[in-house]
Amino acid sequence: MFRSYPPQIVLEAVLNGLLTGAVYALVAFGLTLVYGVLHIINFAHGAMLTLAMFAVLVAHIGFGIDPYLAILPLTPLFFAFGYGLQRFVISPASRNDDGAILLVTLGLSIVLENLLLAIFRSDTRTLTLDYSFSVVDTGFALLSLPRVIGFGVALIVAAALWAILALTDTGKAIRAVAKEKLGASLVGIDVNHIYAVTFGLGAATLAVAACLLMPSFYVNPRVGNAFVLVAFTVVVLGGMGSIAGALVGGLVIGVVESLSGLYLGESLGQIGIFLIFILVLLFRPTGLFGAKA
Amino acid sequence: MSSGTFAAYRPILIAIAALAALPLAVPLLVGAGLFAGPNTFYNLMIFILIITLAAQGWNIAGGYGGQFSFGHAAFFGTGAYAQAVLQTRYGVNAWVALPLAMALGGLVGALIGLLAFRARLRGSYFALVTLAFAEVFRILANATPITGGAAGTLVPLRIGFGQMQFDAPAAFFYLALAFVAVVLILNRLLERSRFGAWLVAVRENEDAARALGVDTLTVKLKAITLSAAVTAVAGALYTQKFLYVDANIAYGAWISVEALLAPIVGGIGTVFGPLIGAVALIGLGEAAKTVIHAAFGSAVPGVDLVVYGLLLVVVIAFAPRGLIGLLRTRGGR
Amino acid sequence: MTAWNETTRRSLLKSGAAGAAILSAPGLVRAQAAPVKLGILQPVTGALAQDGEYGRLGAQLAIDDINKSGGIKSLGGAMIEMVFGDARSSPEAGSQEVEKMHAEGVSAIVGGFASPICLAASQAASRYDIAYAVDVGVSDQIVSRGLKNTFRFGPGFGAVTRAAIDNLVKLNDAAGKPARTVVLVHEDGLFGSGLAKLMNDRLSALGFQILETIPHPTPARDMSNVALRIRALNPDIVIPSSYYSEFVLLARTMQQQRIRPKGIYAVLNGAASNFRFVREFPDAANNVMDCNHWADPRKPKTAELRRQVEATGRFWLYNVPLNYSSVRLVADAIERSGSRDRIKIIEAMATSTFADHIMPYGPTKFENGQNTAAAPVNTQVQNGDIKVIFPDTFADAKAVFPVTG
Structure with missing residues (x-):
């Protein structure tokens, strides 16, 4: 089963892994942000990604908006959606209790997935755009243009999120709530508002991820599930709550998956991700960038 | 048995008796239009009891011990596969295979527990590592010949008590109920034992428990082993009911979710929580399906x-x- | 409704010679004979929702056609009433629906789609001697375990693989043996893995060299590395066997990476015989061959049904004709048995010689529940259409192989 590949193939596999990993990072940003601040695992994350991808589809088919341009309206729209969802549904229904949040987000994922099924039906759809098949010729490898764009925007989103958290007042409040909820509320920070803002930011990054995915991927009512598990591994690898960690974690997981796929086959190669995941948890549970628990 | 002891078990015995007597009410339920026919009732109840058992297993480590697992599929699947593979490949009798399936499930629980607890994983970290183990099992089961690989394992249909395959659906209902009943009693025993007290202490404050001299690692290991063994029995029963397992059924995320959903909905860390939760969740799902279907059709x-x-x-x-x-709040008022 | 109608109906019912009158007046028939209930089981929610939806569509169209042409005539023109059950993409939900269908008094059940659902559902139906017609479920375990009530109208995956291999050899021989090296790409579930195993066993003996067998999970997030390995190995033929989404990703990446083997020869592929794929990716789809279930293009009903499906904004997938034909097969058995009795329907199914279907099979002949007349066909996407290239008897196009340029 193990065979040796010429260096060029290995190098290309690494490049593919980096491009895929950037998407993983994009999907993981929201998850890690929400985990870092609210300390919850959002089970509706995958369904929200699916929703965003259908939104891109509708924007393109219904309104003729290019997926990349759709970032402009969809990002604020999804921020508002995420904010509202946390503030008016998840928080009141769960009273911020861990077990209850788990169930509420699970319930929401069932609702979203099947609502999309009822509306759009079960067909797998794709967008065909002028640039869908465009490639960047690096001289030794042909890289898919949409995936290269996705990689670049993922870096920009990481930088933007980092800037929001580090430089703005809201960002400082988010970090304060993440560290010490009680203390933050004592100094006058509206914890519920900050929770909702964080959730909104998570949803907004999903909207960006959806816009970047659609030119080279497909959408059906269950598509988000494909990314959730891998996003969890990225979050753990990077350290829960760390944006930089999610970026590096995403890229690492992308490359690991790519190489283990190359040597073990795509199928068994999936084990590579989970073994890395288990090993990281067992030996360095705070992840690459996480603070000490 | 002192009167105090009996009082503690009375609700459990009443509940078991009520469940055992449920078949008597089937004509009424069918008459009221709640079920299309008696076997519709049995089929649903058997599935509910299998999920209850899986959830009861989860509840031991997750409910009493506070060790939230997202990967009980690892134990359910081991039980399901063991039950199928032991019969089809090694000619083991179904009744002999069941305790072996339980033991294998327990063993897997002990191993995962040993790795995870030695590394001091708690909370979400423990949850995610169990999830990853379940996925590893799923991928391996799909690729190895002993499990039948992607084709899965089909247990031959041979109806007979000796094969644990019953002609009357009521028989399987009582078999599943017997296991659920044993675990209900076991849970109450656990609650009243020193081990149970330690387990709850670990959940409430692990550091404090350790400071008081509780060997928290051993307590957690015992809990996850027991938890896994119970959930493995649920897997074995699933195999006997449907006579077919593949990697997505046995080790799929669906059962990890069902196993944790039922106790949380029903009442986490309580004797009856998993049962109430499983009845409510699966009942709700069926009811929604039936009502919506009747009202709007299935278009x-x-x-x-x-x-x-x-x-x-x-x-x-x-x-x-x-x-x-x-229920308690209402009853208290 | 007029009073005249009421009286006529009653007197007709009483009259022993009603049969002849009923046949000549199908409008009256509807209210007379109680409908025959037919269970349609499909996964319309969950992972398999797409296939379930198209399966239900096919069954619905068949029931509509049968009812429009007078229902089951041997039962006094009884209409067929669909009792639909959502298998929710899981065996346990499938078997629960069978229990409900039994309680509702169905005479037979059609459907299941996925092999695990078919296994559980046919077993549950066997308890009540309900005839169960598998629509797709390609696992050969379904019909080999001795259930008397279980019939599969379409080919199992053993038969499909044999046909695929035979036709590949014919195709290659006819073109002067341009192809020798093969890469297999398959989904890692039941049919993909089983197929790869059979292919590996047999293709080498037939003079082909299998360079690599690449399994992939479903869903797969990225097929770039599969394309990369194909490019490095540079095989003459790529044999993919995957579900819709994964094949779309692969075909798209291969086009992007300018990988152009002499042929893409798919087997039981979710996309290569799907008009959505052909429409959305005309270039990537062009010249892709598939060995799969497919309706008989010679039969006029095929074109008519396809128009009907496309008029509702749906695509023409193999699930539609397979379910359409399976429902008609069951209706024919009920017609011949002249009974609602389940055992009699099973007996009628077992001796079926049903030929009025739209699959390219000829008269039905069941052996241990498997229709031995069933066979897949080879299709090829040619300039925006899906054409049949094998078997020769009813091919409507010549194979383009090897693909050049």
Whole structure:
């Protein structure tokens, strides 16, 4: 089963892994942000990604908006959606209790997935755009243009999120709530508002991820599930709550998956991700960038 | 047995008796239009009891011990596969295979527990590592010949008591009920034992428990082993009921979710929580399907599940400590 | 409704010679004979929702056609009433629906789609001697375990693989043996893995060299590395066997990476015989061959049904004709048995010689529940259409192989 590949193939596999990993990072940003601040695992994350991808589809088919341009309206729209969802549904229904949040987000994922099924039906759809098949010729490898764009925007989103958290007042409040909820509320920070803002930011990054995915991927009512598990591994690898960690974690997981796929086959190669995941948890549970628990 | 001891078990015995007597009420339920026929009832109840058992297993480590697992599929699947493979490949009798399936499930639980607890994983970290193990098992089971690989393992249909395959659906109902009943009693025993007290102490404050001299590692290991063994029995029963397993059925995320959903909805860390939760969740799902189907037809797929999801959120919003908490508050007033 | 109608109906019912009158007046028939209930089981929610939806569509169209042409004539023109059950993409939900269908008094059940659902559902139906017609479920375990009630109208995956291999050899021989090296790409579930195993066993003996067998999970997030390995190995033929989404990703990446083997020869592929794929990716789809279930293009009903499906904004997938034909097969058995009795329907199914279907099979002949007349066909996407290239008897196009340029 193990065979040796010429260096060029290995190098290309690494490049593919980096491009895929950037998407993983994009999907993981929201998850890690929400985990870092609210300390919850959002089970509706995958369904929200699916929703965003259908939104891109509708924007393109219904309104003729290019997926990349759709970032402009969809990002604020999804921020508002995420904010509202946390503030008016998840928080009141769960009273911020861990077990209850788990169930509420699970319930929401069932609702979203099947609502999309009822509306759009079960067909797998794709967008065909002028640039869908465009490639960047690096001289030794042909890289898919949409995936290269996705990689670049993922870096920009990481930088933007980092800037929001580090430089703005809201960002400082988010970090304060993440560290010490009680203390933050004592100094006058509206914890519920900050929770909702964080959730909104998570949803907004999903909207960006959806816009970047659609030119080279497909959408059906269950598509988000494909990314959730891998996003969890990225979050753990990077350290829960760390944006930089999610970026590096995403890229690492992308490359690991790519190489283990190359040597073990795509199928068994999936084990590579989970073994890395288990090993990281067992030996360095705070992840690459996480603070000490 | 002193009167105090008996009092502690009385609700459990009443519940078991009520469940055992349920078949008597089947004609009424069918007459009232709740079930299309007696076997519709049995089939649903058998599935509910299998999920209850899986959830009861989860509840031992997750409910009493506070060790939230997202990967009980690893134990359910081991039980399911062991039950199928022992019979088809090694000619083991179904009744002999079942305790072996339970033991293998327990062993897997002990191993995962040993790795995870030695590394001091708690909370979400423990949850995610169990999830990863379940996925590793799923991928391996799909690729190795002993499990039948992707084709899965089919247990030959040979109806007979010796094969644990019954002609009368009521027989399987009572078999599943017997296991659920044993675990109900076991849970109460656990609650009243020193081990149970330690387990709860670990959940409430592990550091404090350790400071008081509790060997927390051993307590957690015992809990996860027992937890896994119970859930493995659920897997073995699934195999006997449906006579077919593949990697997605046995080690799929669906069962990890069912196993943790039922206790949380019913009442986490309580004797009856998993049972109440499983009845409510699966009952709700069926009811939504039947009502929506009757009212709107089945032309638009997914509507019943949308309703189910919404109801789930509503239930959680109004039952903070699970459905059992709701019952208790009402009863107390 | 007029009073005249009421009286006529009653007197007709009483009259022993009603049969002849009923046949000549199908309008009256509807209210007379109680409908025959037919269970249609499909996964319309969950992972398999797409296939379930198209399966239900096919069954619905068949029931509509049968009812429009007078229902089951041997039962006094009884209409067929669909009792639909959503299998929710899981065996346990499938078997629960069978229990409900039994309680509702169905005479037979059609459907299941996925092999695990078919296994559980046919077993549950066997308890009540309900005839169960598998629509797709390609696992050969379904019909080999001795259930008397279980019939599969379409080919199992053993038969499909044999046909695929035979036709590949014919195709290659006819073109002067341009192809020798092969890469297999398959989904890692039941049919993909089983197929790869059979292919590996047999293709080498037939003079082909299998360079690599690449399994992939479903869903797969990225097929770039599969394309990369194909490019490095540079095989003459790529044999993919995957579900819709994964094949779309692969075909798209291969086009992007300018990988152009002499042929893409798919087997039981979710996309290569799907008009959505052909429409959305005309270039990537062009010249892709598939060995799969497919309706008989010679039969006029095929074109008519396809128009009907496309008029509702749906695509023409193999699930539609397979379910359409399976429902008609069951209706024919009920017609011949002249009974609602389940055992009699099973007996009628077992001796079926049903030929009025739209699959390219000829008269039905069941052996241990498997229709031995069933066979897959080879299709090829040619300039925006899906054409049949094998078997020669009813091919409507010549194979383009090897693909050049």
